[in-house]
Amino acid sequence: MAVPVIAGLGTAQPPAAAQNELWEGFFSRHFSGPTRALAERIFANSGVDRRQAAVNPLLEDVSDWPTERRMRRYQVEALPLGKEAVGRALTAAGLDAGDVGLFVVCSCTGYATPGLDILLARDLCMAPDTQRMFVGHMGCYAALPGLGAAGDFVTARGRPALLLCAELTSLHIQPASARMDTQQIVSHALFSDAAVAVVLVPGASPANALSTVGPVGGGWQVREVTSITDTSTADHMTWDVTDTGFRMGLSPKVPQVLSTHVRALVDDLLARHGASVAEVDGWAVHPGGPRILNVVERELALPPAALAASRGVLAEHGNCSSPTVLLILDRLLRAAVPPRRIVMLAFGPGLTLYAALLDRI
The missing domain is CATH 3.40.47.10 (Thiolase/Chalcone synthase)
Incomplete structure (x- = not known):
């Protein structure tokens, strides 16, 4: 029975900004009244020094955007980010997109149909019989059920599987409010954007797993x-x-x-x-x-x-x-x-x- 083996991993992230720059340049004015002092303490104690944002609030304030506009922007930003992560993972594993038997995409920060799974499969020239699975709204733990599903496919079918997790939390900054609750402050102080892809291949032992897969x-x-x-x-x-x-x-x-x-x-x-x-x-x-x-x-x-x-x-x-x-x-x-x-x-x-x-x- 084939054992799923991680054979390649690729990451992609938008430009970064320092946490103190985000506070001083945007969030210090986003919060007001007694909320501001609380927010400043939460930002300072978040454990975050820098974050990445596809939509950087220092350059573009989306906090008053309607959800429809945010979802259109999600497609624009997430597609190239996901493509970059997947390309790096496949290269590390020594595989082509056409080798992928199952493509699993996890995301809770944007939705559209056709989604990232279909658009990336098209743009990367995956095979027409590549199966796809979209995992939505599971949030921060979604990578692991995604990994489990991809691994089960590898074991059952003996073919490679690809997992992509892509999130654009920067699209969901909420409107400013003097009475904004602590939960929103914590969210605004912590969250960031990224895409990471993982390739799984069948391998019952070191002898039949990929022997050279780049940095992995x-x-x-x-x-x-x-x-x-x-x-x-x-x-x-x-x-x-x-x-x-x-x-x-x-x-x-x-x-x-x-x-x-x-x-x-x-x-x-x-x-x-x-x-x-x-x-x-x-x-x-x-x-x-x-x-x-x-x-x-x-x-x-x-x-x-x-x-x-x-x-x-x-x-x-x-x-x-x-x-x-x-x-x-x-x-x-x-x-x-x-x-x-x-x-x-x-x-x-x-x-x-x-x-x-x-x-x-």
């Missing part, structure tokens, strides 16, 4: 993808479609819910593969914010350096929603000494916790 080295087996959802906390994280873009709802109770479930999720995953937390030398943990990383570090009893890649991505790229955990994975795989065993963790609406186990071949 010999490849990483996707051993398992698993999840748990606490539906009693479904109202803790929301992403509502409004007349002025999509509006984030983010309860301060989210870290508490994660602390209840994350240890058991990770222990059970590792136990099924005869491993323990101590045997994991690579952690890709979605940085929903500094508090999220602190909770995971505490509950898993990890040493301070274990989440350095996650904190580094938060600082340099912000929270890019679904591509973020893949940006962290890319960072780990490009290390001078890449990890042998990686656990990926991502969290989102549900509240849902997703985990994946990767082993280097």
Whole structure:
């Protein structure tokens, strides 16, 4: 039976801006009254130093745009970003677009039909029989169910699969208000834009996996993808479609819910593969914010350096929603000494916790 192996990974991001520039040049005027002082503290303590934006508020204020206009702009900006990420991933894997059997696209920040899956398949000359799957509105954890679906296809069909996560959170800045709630301030302080693509190929052993795949080295087996959802906390994280873009709802109770479930999720995953937390030398943990990383570090009893890649991505790229955990994975795989065993963790609406186990071949 074919085991899915990550054989190539490609990233693409729009131009960056420093967090302090975003605050001083836009958000300091976006918030007013008593909200302004609170917002300044949240921005300063976000753990973010710089972020990327396809629609930079320093150059173009979209906060009053209707949703229709934002969705038209999504297509304009997301298509070249996705094409760049996919092209890099395919090149790293040594494959052509025509080799792809399944193309999975994850995005919660824009919708249109035909969507990114169809337009990219057309522009990249994928085969007419390439199957497509669009994963929408799963939010920050979408990369891992996307990875699981792509991996299952590779195992069942013995053909390569391609996953793309593309998010343009910059399109969803909400209108200014003196009474804007804390949840919106946190959202505006954290979120960023990115696209990341991953190629999966069949490989039952190192002998029949791709031996040379660029920066990803010999490849990483996707051993398992698993999840748990606490539906009693479904109202803790929301992403509502409004007349002025999509509006984030983010309860301060989210870290508490994660602390209840994350240890058991990770222990059970590792136990099924005869491993323990101590045997994991690579952690890709979605940085929903500094508090999220602190909770995971505490509950898993990890040493301070274990989440350095996650904190580094938060600082340099912000929270890019679904591509973020893949940006962290890319960072780990490009290390001078890449990890042998990686656990990926991502969290989102549900509240849902997703985990994946990767082993280097």
